[in-house]
Amino acid sequence: MMHASQLDTDGRLRHLLGLDGLPRVAIERLLDDAARLRAQWREHGMLPQALAGRTVVNLFFEASTRTRTSFDLAARRLGALVVNFDIASSSTSKGETVEDTLATLEAMDADAFVVRHKENGTPAMLAAHARRAAILNAGDGNRAHPTQGLLDLLAIRDRKGRVDGLSVAICGDIRHSRVARSDVHGLRALGAASIRLCGPAPLLPDASEFPDCAIEDDMDKALDSADVVIMLRIQRERIEHLPNLDADSYHARYGLTRARLARAKPDALVMHPGPINRGVEIASDVADGAQSAILDQVANGVFVRMAALAQLLER
Numbered sequence: 001m002m003h004a005s006q007l008d009t010d011g012r013l014r015h016l017l018g019l020d021g022l023p024r025v026a027i028e029r030l031l032d033d034a035a036r037l038r039a040q041w042r043e044h045g046m047l048p049q050a051l052a053g054r055t056v057v058n059l060f061f062e063a064s065t066r067t068r069t070s071f072d073l074a075a076r077r078l079g080a081l082v083v084n085f086d087i088a089s090s091s092t093s094k095g096e097t098v099e100d101t102l103a104t105l106e107a108m109d110a111d112a113f114v115v116r117h118k119e120n121g122t123p124a125m126l127a128a129h130a131r132r133a134a135i136l137n138a139g140d141g142n143r144a145h146p147t148q149g150l151l152d153l154l155a156i157r158d159r160k161g162r163v164d165g166l167s168v169a170i171c172g173d174i175r176h177s178r179v180a181r182s183d184v185h186g187l188r189a190l191g192a193a194s195i196r197l198c199g200p201a202p203l204l205p206d207a208s209e210f211p212d213c214a215i216e217d218d219m220d221k222a223l224d225s226a227d228v229v230i231m232l233r234i235q236r237e238r239i240e241h242l243p244n245l246d247a248d249s250y251h252a253r254y255g256l257t258r259a260r261l262a263r264a265k266p267d268a269l270v271m272h273p274g275p276i277n278r279g280v281e282i283a284s285d286v287a288d289g290a291q292s293a294i295l296d297q298v299a300n301g302v303f304v305r306m307a308a309l310a311q312l313l314e315r
């Protein structure tokens with residue numbers, strides 16, 4: 001399913017399914033709106049209730065801490081009603097299809113659905129079925145996680161002043177990561193100079209999927225002079241045949257330690273979408289260190305989700 005449907009004929013956002021296919025102006029408009037909402041929130045501790053009277057349904061078919069909470073807070077702080085749909089106790093467990101769940105909740109005048117699903121393409125499929133409601137992808141399989149891509153771009157833009165011209169290393173389990181895929185699309189759209197994808201061979205993607213990225217299994221080479229280092233967790237729940245990787249030897253070869261970080265630029269930004277595994281892909285002192293933007297990423301998440309919800313629902 002293509003993503004053409006996420007923009008309407010006037011170029012306005014109709015759904016948010018992936019950063020691929022979103023033009024640079026659309027991405028920058030979302031980042032600018034997020035930064036404006038953040039400034040207002042930090043100055044006044046409240047925001048205009050742009051979503052008053054609107055209903056947002058969180059449909060999470062996969063575990064989530066930060067993304068679900070972040071969408072929930074974003075919607076509520078703009079005045080929306082939020083329903084956190086409880087999949088385990090829902091009719092999904094009685095055999096109802098996701099499309100029928102959507103139709104049922106749309107019949108109750110839900111305006112937006114925030115969808116996380118283990119199958120690639122579920123949000124796009126729901127967007128094709130939605131009569132009026134907007135669909136926001138909160139992560140589908142290893143395909144896309146657009147709001148994570150946006151919050152990462154915002155963190156980079158804040159701390160580096162720009163994305164244009166930067167060298168970015170993304171390290172860890174690239175193969176199973178929707179975050180890596182959305183980051184690559186966003187970084188490319190905003191003009192990053194080079195993107196290196198690094199990890200052990202079984203966790204690297206097929207080179208044909210990323211023709212414009214360097215693929216590297218040597219972490220020290222990948223980090224060389226990087227402006228931004230994005231670390232990823234090994235996504236065990238998405239790996240059918242887990243290669244023999246014990247945490248200590250993984251950390252020794254692919255963990256971001258202080259010593260290894262020294263290969264990047266002295267002011268390199270360290271990022272991680274969370275959840276972090278301390279002492280596996282990232283050393284605790286690096287995760288908590290001055291170069292880390294991990295909690296800025298989390299903070300930004302609420303504002304990029306506000307920006308997306310507002311653009312989709314303010315009609």
Ligand code: NCD
Pocket residue numbers: 066067139145148178179232233235273274275
């Ligand atoms: C990521 C996800 O679920 O895609 N987490 C997140 O949303 N912040 C990454 C992960 O699970 O490792």
